Amino acid sequence: MQTPEASRTVKVAVIPGDGIGTEVMDPTLRILEAIGGKHGLDFVWQHYDWSCEHYTRTGRMMPEDGLDRLAEADQILLGAVGYPGVPDHVSLWGLLIPIRRTFRQYINLRPVKLLRGIESPLRLQQDQSIDFVVIRENNEGEYSEVGGRLYRDTPEEVAVQEAIFTRRGVERAARYALELASTRRRRLASATKSNGIVHTMPFWDQVVHEVAADYPDVEVRDYHIDALAALFVLDPGRFDVVVASNLFGDILTDLGAAIIGSIGIAPSGNLNPEGEHPSMFEPVHGSAPDIAGQGIANPLGQIWAASMMLDHLGHPDAGAEVLAAVEATLDAGVRTPDLGGTATTTEVADAVLEHLATGAITARTAGTGEAAP
Numbered sequence: 001m002q003t004p005e006a007s008r009t010v011k012v013a014v015i016p017g018d019g020i021g022t023e024v025m026d027p028t029l030r031i032l033e034a035i036g037g038k039h040g041l042d043f044v045w046q047h048y049d050w051s052c053e054h055y056t057r058t059g060r061m062m063p064e065d066g067l068d069r070l071a072e073a074d075q076i077l078l079g080a081v082g083y084p085g086v087p088d089h090v091s092l093w094g095l096l097i098p099i100r101r102t103f104r105q106y107i108n109l110r111p112v113k114l115l116r117g118i119e120s121p122l123r124l125q126q127d128q129s130i131d132f133v134v135i136r137e138n139n140e141g142e143y144s145e146v147g148g149r150l151y152r153d154t155p156e157e158v159a160v161q162e163a164i165f166t167r168r169g170v171e172r173a174a175r176y177a178l179e180l181a182s183t184r185r186r187r188l189a190s191a192t193k194s195n196g197i198v199h200t201m202p203f204w205d206q207v208v209h210e211v212a213a214d215y216p217d218v219e220v221r222d223y224h225i226d227a228l229a230a231l232f233v234l235d236p237g238r239f240d241v242v243v244a245s246n247l248f249g250d251i252l253t254d255l256g257a258a259i260i261g262s263i264g265i266a267p268s269g270n271l272n273p274e275g276e277h278p279s280m281f282e283p284v285h286g287s288a289p290d291i292a293g294q295g296i297a298n299p300l301g302q303i304w305a306a307s308m309m310l311d312h313l314g315h316p317d318a319g320a321e322v323l324a325a326v327e328a329t330l331d332a333g334v335r336t337p338d339l340g341g342t343a344t345t346t347e348v349a350d351a352v353l354e355h356l357a358t359g360a361i362t363a364r365t366a367g368t369g370e371a372a373p
Contacts, residue, residue, distance in 0.1 A: 007040050007041065007042040008040055008041055008042065009042045009043075009044060010036075010041055010042070010043050010044065010074050010075065010313060011044045011046060011072065011073045011074045011075075012032075012043055012044070012045055012046065012073060012074065012075050012076070012077050012309075013046045013048060013069070013070050013072075013073035013075070013076045013077070013278070014029065014045050014046065014047050014048065014077050015048050015050055015051075015076065015077070015078045015079060015095075016047075016049075016051070016079040017050075017051045017052075017078065017079035017080050017081040017082075017287060018051045018052050018053055018079075018080060018081055018082055018083045018287040018289075018292075019080060019082065019083070019286075019287030019288055019289045019292035020079075020080055020285075020287055020288045020291065020292050020297035021051075021079025021080035021081065021287050021302075022079065023292070023293075023295070023297045023299075023345055024079065024080075024283070024297050024298070024299040024301070024302040024303075024345060025077070025079045025302060027299050027303075027345065027346065027349030027350075028077070028299060028302045028303050028305075028306050028349070029043075029045060029077075030349065030353065031303055031306065031322060031349065031352055031353060031356065032306050032309075032310075034353055034356050034357070035310065035318050035321060035322055035356060036318075038318070038321075038356075039310075039315050039317065039318040039321075041310075041313070041315065041318070046069075046072075046073055048062070048066075048069070050062040050063075050066060050095060051081060051083065052081060052082055052083030052086040052090070052091050052287075053083050055083075055086055055090060055091070055094065056083065056085070056086065060094065061090070061091060061094030061095040062094070062095055067098060067099070067102050070099065070103070070278060071102075071103070071277070071278070073278050074278060074313075075278050075279055075280070075281065075309055075312070075313065076099065076278050076279070076280035076281070077280075077281055077282075077305070077306065077309065078096075078099075078280055078281065078282035079282065079283070079287075079302065080282075080283060080285055080286050080287040080288070081095060081096065081286075081287060082286050082287035082289070083287065083289070084289055097143070099270075099280055100138055100139060100270050100280070101139055102277075103272055103277035103278055103279070103280070104139070104272050104274075104276070104277055105138055105139070105270035105271055105272050105277070105279055105280060106137065106138050106139040106169065106172060106173065106271075106272070106273075107135060107136075107137075107138055107172075107173065107176050107269075107270075107271040107272075107273055108135070108136035108137075108138040108249060108253075108268060108269070108270055108271070109133065109134075109135060109136075109268070109269040109271055109308070110133070110134045110136065110249075110253040110256065110257075110266065110267070110268050110269075110284070111132075111133050111267065111304075111308075112130060112131075112132050112133065112134060112236075112239075112253070112256035112257070112259070112260055112266075113130065113131045113132075113260060114129060114130040114131065114259075114260045114261070115260070115261075115265070115323075115326065115327050115330055116327040116328075116330065116331050117327055117328075117329075117330030117331035117332070117333075118260065118261040118262075118265075118330055118339065119261065120259055120260060120261060121258070121259065121261070122233060122236065122259055124237075125237075128236075128237045129237060130236045130237065130259060130260055132236070132239035132240055132241065132242060132256075133180060133184075133240075133241050133242070134241075134242045134243075134244060134249055134252055134253050134256060135173060135176055135177040135180065135241060135242065135243045135244070135249070136173075136243075136244055136245075136246060136248075136249025136250060136252075136253065137169060137170065137173040137243075137244070137245050137246050137249065138173075138246060138249075138270060139169060139246075140164050140165065140166060140169045140246065141163055141164065141165060141169070141200075141245040141246030141247060142161075142163045142245060142246050142247035143246045143247065144161075144162055144163060144164040146161075146162035146164060147159070147160045147161040147162050148160060163200050163247075165200045165203055165204060165245070167207055170203070170204055170207040170208065171207055171210075171211055173243060174190075174207060174208045174211040174212070174243055175211050175214075176273060177241050177242075177243035178211060178212060178214070178215045178218055178220075178241075179215075180241050181215070181218045181240055181241040182215055182217060182218055184240050184241060185240040186217055186218045186219060186240070187218070187219050187221075187238075187239070187240035187241065188212070188218050188219070188220045188221070188240070188241050188242075188243060189221055189222075189223050189228065189239055189240075189241070189242045189243070190204075190205065190208045190220060190221070190222050190223065190242075190243050190244075191223060191225050191228050191242065191243070191244035191245065191248040191249070191252065192204060192205050192222050192223065192224060192225065193224055193225050193226075193248075194222075194224075195224060200245075204245060205222055208220065208222075208243065225244075225248050225251075225252075228242075228252065229251070229252065229255060232252065232255050232256060232259060233255075233259065236259055253266070253268070253284065254284065257284050261339060262298065262338045262339055263284055263285050263301075264283075264285050264297075264298030264300065264301055264336070264338045264339070265298060265300040265301050265304060265339075266283065266284035266285065266301050266304075267281070267282075267283055267284065267301055267302075267304035267305035267307070267308055268281070268282050268283065268284050268305060268308075269281050269305070269308045269309070269312065270282070271312065279309075279312055281305040281306065281308050281309040281312075282302075282305055283301030283302045283304075283305050284301060285298075285301050295344045295345055295346065296336055296337050296344055296345060297336065297345050298336040298338050298339065298345070298348070299336075299345050299348055299349050300326055300330075300336075300348065303322065303326060303349070303352060304322075304323065304326060306322065307319040307320075307322040307323045307326075310322065321356065321359070322352075322356070324355075324359065325352045325353075325355035325356045325359060326352055328355040328359065329348060329351040329352050329355055332351065334347060334348055334351040335348070336348055
C-alpha cells in the first residue's frame with residue numbers, strides 16, 4: 001500500500017439528490033475514502049440535502065446562499081435528481097444549470113468505454129472495442145434562457161427558444177477536445193447539422209476548424225448529427241474524441257451510455273478546466289423512483305464519476321485504480337439487475353472495495369479520458 005508523506009485535504013460538496021441518488025452516494029464515499037488513504041487524499045465531506053424532495057418542502061431546489069456554500073468546496077459530487085410531481089425543468093434550472101454556469105463548468109466530459117466484463121448490446125466484431133470520449137459544450141448553445149411564450153393558452157400562442165453560440169464558447173470547447181485528442185488517437189469528430197440549421201451550425205463548423213489549425217496532427221471530420229448517431233451504433237470503434245454542442249452532446253451521450261451496456265454505469269464530469277471554480281461529477285442516470293428503496297440500484301455510474309473526480313484532482317493513478325476495481329468486479333460477475341445480475345447495490349460496492357484492497361494496480365491501466373489539468 002502506498003503511504004504518502006503528506007496528505008492533501010480535499011473539501012467535497014456532496015449532494016445525493018433523490019431516489020437512488022441517495023442509495024449510491026454513501027458507498028461511493030466509502031470507496032473514495034479507501035482510495036484516498038492509499039494516495040494521500042483526505043476527503044472532507046460537506047453534505048447538502050438539496051433535491052426535488054427539498055423543493056416540495058421549501059419551494060426551492062437549494063437555499064438562496066446555496067451557490068455561495070458550494071463555492072467553498074474544491075469539488076462537487078452530485079447524485080441523481082428527480083421526484084414524482086416535480087417537473088424536470090424545475091430541477092434543471094433550479095440546481096444543475098445554475099451550478100454549471102456560476103462555476104463556469106463549460107466542458108461536459110463523458111467517457112464512452114465498454115468496460116471489461118460487460119457485453120455491448122451491439123453486435124461487435126471480434127477485435128472491435130468501444131473507447132471514446134464526448135466533449136459537450138456545457139454553458140450555452142441550445143440551452144439558453146433567451147426566448148419566451150406569447151398569448152399563452154390561446155389559439156395564437158407562440159413559443160420562441162433561441163440558441164446562443166459565442167465564438168469564445170465554441171473555441172474553448174473545441175480547444176479542449178483537440179487537446180484531449182492530441183493525447184489519444186488524434187481523431188476528432190465534430191457534430192453538426194449545417195445542412196439544415198443555417199446560421200449557428202456553419203458558425204460552429206467554422207470556429208472548430210479555425211482552432212483545429214493549431215493541431216495539424218489531429219484529423220478533424222464533421223458529421224451531421226443524424227449520421228453521427230447512426231454511426232455510434234453501426235461503427236463505434238471509429239471514434240476517439242467527439243465534440244458537440246450542448247443539445248447534440250446531451251443526446252449523443254445517452255446513446256453512448258446505451259451502447260456500453262447500461263445508462264446505470266455512465267459517468268459525467270462538468271469541468272471548469274482552469275480550476276478557478278469547483279467542478280462537478282455525477283452519474284448520467286436519473287433518480288429511478290420505480291426501483292428506489294429496493295437496494296438494487298447500480299452504483300457504478302456514481303463510482304465511475306468519482307474516478308473522474310480523482311483524475312481531475314491530478315491523481316490519475318487513483319482514478320485508474322478505482323476504474324480497474326470496477327472492471328474486476330464486473331469481470332467476476334458481480335452485477336446489479338440492470339446488467340443482468342442479481343447483486344444488490346451494497347454487494348457491488350463491497351466487491352469494488354475488496355478489489356481495491358487486494359489489487360496490485362500500480363500503472364494507469366484504465367482511464368476516463370480527461371485532459372491533464
